[in-house]
Amino acid sequence: MTIERLGTRIERFMRTNEGDFHALALELFRYQFDKNALYQAYCRAQQRTPENVTTWQDIPAVPISAFKSAELATFPVGQAAAIFHSSGTTLSSRSKHFLKTLSYYETSLIAGFEKWALRDKAAYFVLAPSAGEAPRSSLSWMLDVVKRKWGGPGSDFFIQRGVVEDLRLCRALESARAAGKPVMLLGTTLAFLAFFDQCAKANVSFRCPAGSRLMDTGGMKTQKRQVARDEFLRLVWAHLGIPEAECINEYGMSEMSSQFYARGSSPIFQGPPWTRTNVVDGALQHVDLANIDSVMAIRTEDAGSLVEDGFVLQGRLPAADLKGCSLDLEAYLG
Amino acid sequence: MSVYPVLSPLVVKKQERFHIVRSLGRLAELWMNPSDAIREEAVKALIVSTGFTRDMIEKAIYSAFSEATEEKLLDFLAAEPAFQQANAEVPPRVLHVLAGNVFTSWLPGAITTLLLGAACDLKPSSREPLFPSLWKRSLEKVDKTLAEKVQVVLWKESFASSYKTVVAYGSDETLAHLRAKLQAKVRLIGYGHKLSAGILSKEALHARHRPALLSALLDDLQPFDLEGCLSPKMLYLEGENGTLLDPILDGLKAVPACKTFHTPQEVIADLKTFQPHVSAVGFAGTREQAKALWRSLEPLGVSRLCSMGKMQRPPLTWRNGGISLATELTKPFTF
Numbered sequence: 001m002t003i004e005r006l007g008t009r010i011e012r013f014m015r016t017n018e019g020d021f022h023a024l025a026l027e028l029f030r031y032q033f034d035k036n037a038l039y040q041a042y043c044r045a046q047q048r049t050p051e052n053v054t055t056w057q058d059i060p061a062v063p064i065s066a067f068k069s070a071e072l073a074t075f076p077v078g079q080a081a082a083i084f085h086s087s088g089t090t091l092s093s094r095s096k097h098f099l100k101t102l103s104y105y106e107t108s109l110i111a112g113f114e115k116w117a118l119r120d121k122a123a124y125f126v127l128a129p130s131a132g133e134a135p136r137s138s139l140s141w142m143l144d145v146v147k148r149k150w151g152g153p154g155s156d157f158f159i160q161r162g163v164v165e166d167l168r169l170c171r172a173l174e175s176a177r178a179a180g181k182p183v184m185l186l187g188t189t190l191a192f193l194a195f196f197d198q199c200a201k202a203n204v205s206f207r208c209p210a211g212s213r214l215m216d217t218g219g220m221k222t223q224k225r226q227v228a229r230d231e232f233l234r235l236v237w238a239h240l241g242i243p244e245a246e247c248i249n250e251y252g253m254s255e256m257s258s259q260f261y262a263r264g265s266s267p268i269f270q271g272p273p274w275t276r277t278n279v280v281d282g283a284l285q286h287v288d289l290a291n292i293d294s295v296m297a298i299r300t301e302d303a304g305s306l307v308e309d310g311f312v313l314q315g316r317l318p319a320a321d322l323k324g325c326s327l328d329l330e331a332y333l334g
Numbered sequence: 335m336s337v338y339p340v341l342s343p344l345v346v347k348k349q350e351r352f353h354i355v356r357s358l359g360r361l362a363e364l365w366m367n368p369s370d371a372i373r374e375e376a377v378k379a380l381i382v383s384t385g386f387t388r389d390m391i392e393k394a395i396y397s398a399f400s401e402a403t404e405e406k407l408l409d410f411l412a413a414e415p416a417f418q419q420a421n422a423e424v425p426p427r428v429l430h431v432l433a434g435n436v437f438t439s440w441l442p443g444a445i446t447t448l449l450l451g452a453a454c455d456l457k458p459s460s461r462e463p464l465f466p467s468l469w470k471r472s473l474e475k476v477d478k479t480l481a482e483k484v485q486v487v488l489w490k491e492s493f494a495s496s497y498k499t500v501v502a503y504g505s506d507e508t509l510a511h512l513r514a515k516l517q518a519k520v521r522l523i524g525y526g527h528k529l530s531a532g533i534l535s536k537e538a539l540h541a542r543h544r545p546a547l548l549s550a551l552l553d554d555l556q557p558f559d560l561e562g563c564l565s566p567k568m569l570y571l572e573g574e575n576g577t578l579l580d581p582i583l584d585g586l587k588a589v590p591a592c593k594t595f596h597t598p599q600e601v602i603a604d605l606k607t608f609q610p611h612v613s614a615v616g617f618a619g620t621r622e623q624a625k626a627l628w629r630s631l632e633p634l635g636v637s638r639l640c641s642m643g644k645m646q647r648p649p650l651t652w653r654n655g656g657i658s659l660a661t662e663l664t665k666p667f668t669f
Binding site: 040044 | 376379382384385386388461463464467
């Protein structure tokens with residue numbers, strides 16, 4: 001089977017929600033094993049090949065840090081249509097996700113967003129840098145896609161040069177309130193917290209029109225600031241008047257093409273049917289069929305546990321677990 | 335072959351030991367040969383499993399195996415009294431519990447174990463599970479019989495009592511946890527939390543020597559993104575501040591703390607505050623200065639003073655943490 005045909009079947013799965021995850025995962029593993037010499041060596045070192053891998057759980061998951069050191073692509077990376085970088089202080093400390101086409105990513109994003117987060121006929125206020133300002137940010141690209149697809153009049157990005165444009169956002173929120181039109185707020189948890197801080201200082205708050213919704217991302221991952229989910233939801237209600245039921249937490253990463261969502265105060269993240277999540281040694285491992293041209297199985301540095309209809313994120317693995325002998329809190333069991 | 339140890343002690347004959355040296359020497363050659371297929375496959379796999387660059391991995395491999403050539407193994411045998419003991423008894427199998435992504439750190443211990451004639455069981459870290467298997471596979475190519483003495487194992491509760499000796503790498507907390515798991519009769523040889531430092535004299539920092547110094551520093555700083563216990567976490571600069579090092583520090587993922595000093599006593603006083611965790615000290619300066627420095631460092635418990643640029647290449651004779659593994663493994667058991 002050619003990659004085009006396999007890609008078509010996976011894309012159909014993403015459009016219709018109907019497909020044989022297991023069969024597609026094994027076929028995609030064979031393809032990625034054949035086309036990516038580094039991944040193949042990594043699999044062979046574990047004596048796992050398409051000949052003896054028979055379940056999706058056996059597909060070797062690459063540590064997420066490998067995206068920093070390796071060009072994990074099934075094609076010459078010079079032909080990449082997009083390269084998404086994770087955040088990081090230096091170029092060498094950033095992950096690089098090479099995408100031959102943005103088509104699969106976009107299809108997966110749209111299907112997932114439509115199911116879990118969509119609020120149409122609303123102005124989309126985005127608290128993230130625009131794709132123009134951050135061309136290597138998968139988050140900016142994603143939010144740009146959904147803004148363009150579903151954002152009504154007045155939709156815009158409200159971060160410039162890393163700073164939330166508080167006054168402009170306040171004006172936009174005020175005019176939405178006056179018009180009685182619901183808004184969709186999207187952005188990083190940190191950006192929302194920064195905005196709430198400014199609102200508190202200026203002693204202002206908003207009552208977004210009924211039907212307004214908020215989607216934030218990245219809350220658990222930042223080292224700079226972390227608030228409990230309940231506290232965040234309380235701040236959203238206090239400053240924006242958006243109820244808990246209309247708040248969605250998105251979990252994604254630049255190394256994956258699909259996203260997971262949790263609603264309200266629920267800690268349970270759910271993903272689309274072309275993804276699967278496993279927990280190995282306490283770390284979340286995701287298999288994402290939309291990662292057709294890179295590596296579909298990824299071991300994250302996020303701790304978590306599986307529940308019946310998804311997974312619960314428990315923050316980052318202890319930093320020391322990720323380090324070498326100078327700081328290693330090596331888990332020797334398991 | 336069973337991975338479960340038997341408990342009768344073992345004595346290795348001199349002739350057997352030289353055979354092991356020859357095999358391990360050939361193994362080092364294999365790993366230092368960039369065109370060897372096993373090595374190339376391992377480098378590719380390690381790029382993925384460790385998150386380190388190819389350059390970093392190749393340097394780490396070279397550093398580890400260039401210290402384990404046949405010639406250096408013979409030097410090690412000659413220098414280490416434990417190898418001179420006739421009829422020295424060692425446990426038949428030794429379990430090594432390995433640390434994370436400083437993926438070569440356990441090699442000297444495994445080599446020492448094999449040289450003593452014992453079998454070597456390796457429990458890899460879940461963080462970097464591949465290198466032990468790759469090493470065993472390369473050993474199979476060189477000496478199938480010797481390779482049979484190496485087993486890569488997963489932790490089992492029965493390990494708490496089935497080995498006479500366990501060698502472990504990790505944090506002090508990890509070692510304490512492991513100690514609590516093991517039965518009292520099991521001897522635990524632990525390599526815990528360590529950090530290293532570099533001292534740069536005024537002479538070495540002089541503009542004339544600086545290019546060579548920066549190049550040497552890079553060899554010490556780059557491997558393992560400063561996570562290794564031999565990576566200098568602190569650099570002491572005589573009469574200068576760290577901006578002098580910006581040309582190399584700017585390109586690194588992790589940078590050391592830079593401190594200015596005016597007298598060696600200031601450095602010693604500062605290092606004292608990190609004891610007992612200081613492992614090695616790299617030095618750039620004159621031989622006389624190094625000798626004087628060692629006189630102050632040795633009483634502190636520092637186990638190694640070497641030239642900058644050589645920190646990541648400890649010789650087999652280095653007593654990591656002050657421990658001679660060969661001596662420890664040949665110590666009679668008393669309960």
